[in-house]
Amino acid sequence: MKAVSMRQPKALEIVEVPEPKVGPKDVLVELRYVGLCGSDLSAYRGLSPLVTYPRIPGHEASGVVIAKGEKVPEYLKLGSAVAILPYTNCGSCPSCRLGRYNACQHNQTLGVQRDGALSERISIPYEKVYASDALTLQELALVEPLSVGYHATNRGRVAETDTVLVLGCGAVGLGVVAAASSKGAVVIAADIEGSKLAKAEKLGARHTIDLTKGDANAMLRGLTNGEGASVTIEAVGLPQTFRMAIEHAAFSGRVVFIGYAKEDAPLQTNLIVSKELEVLGSRNSLNAFPDVIRMLEGRKLPFGEMISRVIPFMDAAKAFFEWDSSPQKFTRILIEFS
Ligand SMILES: [Zn+2]
Ligand SMILES: [Zn+2]
Known part of the structure; x- marks a missing residue:
């Protein structure tokens, strides 16, 4: 063959x-x-x-x-x-x-x-x-790539009461957007590419932020009443986006890292301690295939x-x-x- x-x-x-x-x-x-x-x-x-x-x-x-x-x-x-x-x-x-x-x-x-x-x-x-x-x-x-994002929302225990900030809207980030919105959360998607943000919107993001335009940090604060998101999910793998995930997480929030970094990132450990954040890694997917298949079968997105x-x-x-x-x-x- x-x-x-x-x-x-x-x-x-x-x-x-x-x-x-x-x-x-x-x-x-x-x-x-x-x-x-x-x-x-x-x-x-x-x-x-x-x-x-x-x-x-x-x-x-x-x-x-x-x-x-x-x-x-x-x-x-x-x-x-x-x-x-x-x-x-x-x-x-x-x-x-x-x-x-x-x-x-x-x-x-x-x-x-x-x-x-x-x-x-x-x-x-x-x-x-x-x-x-x-x-x-x-x-x-599409089940495998979507399952990676789905698993990240399981790691972050995303529920309908959450506001979820998704940093990065490549295939994995879009999987996070779809999974979090399917679970009923309010999703804010951020990226540097307008075309990817347009896809994120179609896959359930309520708000999108172009990180190359204006004061993205101020816009993010505005969208969360200055509190930050209860869950932030990093799907890029760059030092800046790891830092943003910690900075824009609310007090007692969950931070999930999926992005695989090529270099170490200095992190704001004071924020991790003072906000008592849970910082979670997320790798591949665990038992997510049946849920992703059900999500796809629903054809809501x-x-x-x-x-x-x-x-x-x-x-x-x-x-x-x-x-x-x-x-x-x-x-x-x-x-x-x-
Ligand atoms: Zn893959
Ligand atoms: Zn093993």
Whole structure:
């Protein structure tokens, strides 16, 4: 079968690889859509410390079950449309012992520490696939990226009484906006790109703030009666936005960091103490797939807004090239298998 291989940074080719083996508890999934994520771009650019080459990228995948091992339960049928959970968990590290598998110390994500989903077929343990009859295969490819934002709102215990400030409206930030607004919170979305703020508005943000225009800090204070937001969620990964998340959190508020920073950020520890903030990290997602699938199935928000382009599998190299040249232009590129 065919797969996209990153031979080395910036060198993609379509290669022949062996058919995957299907164990007793595995399903064989024929891939239909794979979304390209920031971590795939880092791998392409040679900037990911976790990736070795050659590597098959891709972890935001949907497909159809075409074979299953003898120990796979009845509910997963041949022909089921599924979203794939791309993480592994060792079962014995401190996180796994607490049942927090998303933060496994030895996690291997598809397309990062092991070969990913940009291949015609993949064999995967049945517990890692989630079926939905109601969603399209494009929608199923959005489940993983949306689940990352959804998990961050779970970490911040977002409820309908909250005002949530979301810093950064890339795919992950938009997932936070959608999840927080679906939970009934008032969402303030902030970014430096007007087009991303327009998407945030469609996905449920009540207020949007362009951080490049006017006094954004004063506007943020104005929107929260000078109190700050009860939950702030950082989805950028820059020192400035980590600081803003702490500065604009209300007293006794929750601060959630999803952004993965390339450098350390000096933080205002006096504010963390005097406001008694809870500062929480958020990584991957835990048990969020069923909730995200339900949110998508409700079709209350135009999730299709997240898909910027659909590009055929055979043109995957071109997709990476275009994305690398102008990353701001795209929220999600989906690679389509015909
Ligand atoms: Zn991703
Ligand atoms: Zn573990």
